Structure formats: structure tokens, C-alpha cells
Amino acid sequence: MEKVISITTPVTTEQIRELRAGDNVEITGYIYTGRDAAHKRLVDLVKAGKELPIDVNGQFIYYVGPSPAKPGHVIGSAGPTTSYRMDPYSPTLLELGLKGMIGKGKIAPEVIEALKEHGAVYFGAVGGAAALISKSIKKVEVVCYEDLGAEAIHRFYVEKFPATVVVDAEGNNLYETEPLKYRLP
């Protein structure tokens, strides 16, 4: 059986520092969503010294742009999008107390440094497991930037959202360590 750690949001830095790269987790509670355009707006506000429409302290942001919900569903398919596009913005949000990002694929060294500095982690969800992941999303509401459509900032209530710690708060990176163990000579 795969060992799974339950996490409930919001989280504290102490809780996050206990996580290790490779840990499988199930997240329950509210999480925010954001992609390229929403991140740009948030960081522009920070640069201008203005208040953000969401409080990221102790929270997670999920990089996702769901497909439309079919009638009778709360959401369409909702797997992670590629994280590196949000790299230019993540350190600013981590500085404000964001405790984790959920996405897929590599993140930049400066983002990993910011995770270490602020005690946060990077979770990977399985890219393409979008119908499966949608089952853990129970409530969906638009928080701001509605004009961005699928890219608006949403707040999801999730139950047992499946993810894996890819980079922990010490900077251990599963994408670096795991493939080496199985690479053919």
C-alpha cells in the first residue's frame, strides 16, 4: 500500500517543514487556483504596494485551468498545468506566506531557494490525471479576476486531493533524485 499523509489547509510552516520529497499527500480544505495571467496581476499589485484580493498566508495555490463543468458536475476535468510558467511570480507570493504550489514539471532554482527560505513546498499532481483529480474537488467559487475565464482565481474546497511532495522545504527535489535510481546505464 502507498503511504499517504493527510494535510488540512491552512497550514503552518512547522507542518510544512516536516514534509519530505517523495511523500504522498492528500489535501483537504480550501485551495486557491491561479495561472499565468492571474499571477501577473497579483505580483503587479504587490509591486505597486497594494493589497491583494486573496490572503495567501498559510495557503496553497493550484496551477490549473479546468475544462467547463458538465451539467450536474461542480467542475470539469482539472489536472495541473506546467509550473515553470509561474516561476517568475512564485517567490513574491512565497514571501507573503504562501506555503505551497501544486503543479507539474520542473521549477526554477530561484523558486527552490524561496521554498527553503520561507519554509514552503512544491507539490506535483499527476499531469493528465484530470478526471480523477476533479473527483476530489467538491466546491468551486470564483474569488476574483472573473474576466479571465478559466484563468480566474478560484477557491476550491477539496477532499483528499492527491499530490506528491516534489520539492520539500530543504530543497530536496524528487525530479532530480528519483530518475537517477532507474535510469538505464
Add this chain to the structure above:
Amino acid sequence: MREIKAEVIKDTVRDLFLHASSFIGEDLYNKLQEQYEVEESPVGKSVLRQLIENNDIAAREGLAICQDTGMAVVFLELGQDVRIVEGDLNEAINQGVREAYVDGYLRKSIVDDPVFERVNTRDNTPAVIHTEIVPGDKVKITVTAKGFGSENMSRIKMLRPADGAEGVKNFVIQTAVEAGPNPCPPIIVGVGVGGTMEKAAVLSKKALLRKIGEPNANPNYAKMEAEILEAIINIEYFPTHIAGLPVAVNICCHASRHAEKII
């Protein structure tokens, strides 16, 4: 001259995209199962388990396999003895895409201008259409919904003839390794070799449509496919210029969504 109504083309394109978005091909489904049995890494095993479960849920509930329901790519093999009547062929294809994405709750991911305004067209059009005129009085329509997590990791390079088979292999491996976890592995790698730059690119996309486990008919290329391990590699080739060796590597995620029909 056989006549086919544009509406038939439209309906076929719509149905193919709707089908491909929720139902993964049997070849790929079986390959994931097979790989799950032999996977050594616990993380890898967990990922494969989630993907198999995901494909089951998508098929059972008619949900999109992935939220990135892609840019619509259509390969059209149009028999020269066919005449399309009562409408514009390309518009019929785009209308089929429009209906599939709007009525089928698929995500609209196309922006009208790649550099400047980048305004969403809201119906996932236009499709990328590749038309080939072939003998006969049939029309073969192959559609693929290409997600961009993997498309973004694709590369093209003009090698020197002297680079040969080793050069091709190294470029394919380098591209796949650099892509790493980004394109939603396990991945399928389509390789187009030869022709001109754009010919190699189109071939690499076509290579992704070949059935999993089916080698190239030319034993030299089949051998090269088998030698590049750790991924599913399909190579297509075309004659080229004495001075060149174009190689295009088109990467596709595990959710290689495509479907075809002959009318």
C-alpha cells in the same frame, strides 16, 4: 465523381473530437496496464495507477481525460475522385471543431494572435488542417487534440548528413531528457526525419498517430526505434536534400488523443 456533403465532414470531425477527448485508444490503455505491472519505482507505479484510474473515469462518465483538450489538428486524406458539395470544406472542419468544443464541454484554449492581444477565440478554432490529395473516392479524417504541456517540449534541428543515425538518436534522447517531467510522462515521442524543415515537423506529428507497438516498416528505422529505450518512439522518414538531415521531435503526453474515420 463521388459527392460528399460538407455537413458529413463537419459531423465526422465533431464526433471524432468528442470521442478522442474521453476515450483513450486501446493500444495506449493496454500499454499503461502492461507498464504498471513491471514498473519498479513506487512513484512511477503510483502515477500509472492514477492514470489508469483516470482513463476509466473519463470513459465511464464522458469526462475529458485531461483539462487541456488541446489544439485541434486534422489530417485529411482527400480522394481525388471526391467532390465536397454544399459548403466550404475547411469551414466544415472548423465548424465540427466548434461544435465538439462548445457542446462537449471541452476547454477552449486557442488565442487569436500568438504575440500581441492573445484573445481567446472561445470556440477552440481555428484547427490546424493538413490536407493531402490521394487516389480514390474516399476521405480519411484523422483528428488529434494536442495538449501544449507536451507540444512545448518539442524541438526541431537541422543536423548534418555526417551526424547520421547517432546524431538522430542523440537529438531524440536529448530532447526527451530535457523535457523530463514537464510533458506529463509517460510520453510518446514522434520523430520526423528528412524532407525539409516543415516536412520533418509534419512527419513527427504523424508519427504520434501510429499504433503503439507497431514498428516502422523499414527495418533500419524499426531498429532505431527499438534502440532508443525508456519511451515509445515512432519514427517516420522522407527523402531529403544532399546537404541536410532535418530532425523533428514531437513529444506527446500519455493522453495521446486521436481518432480516425474513413468516409
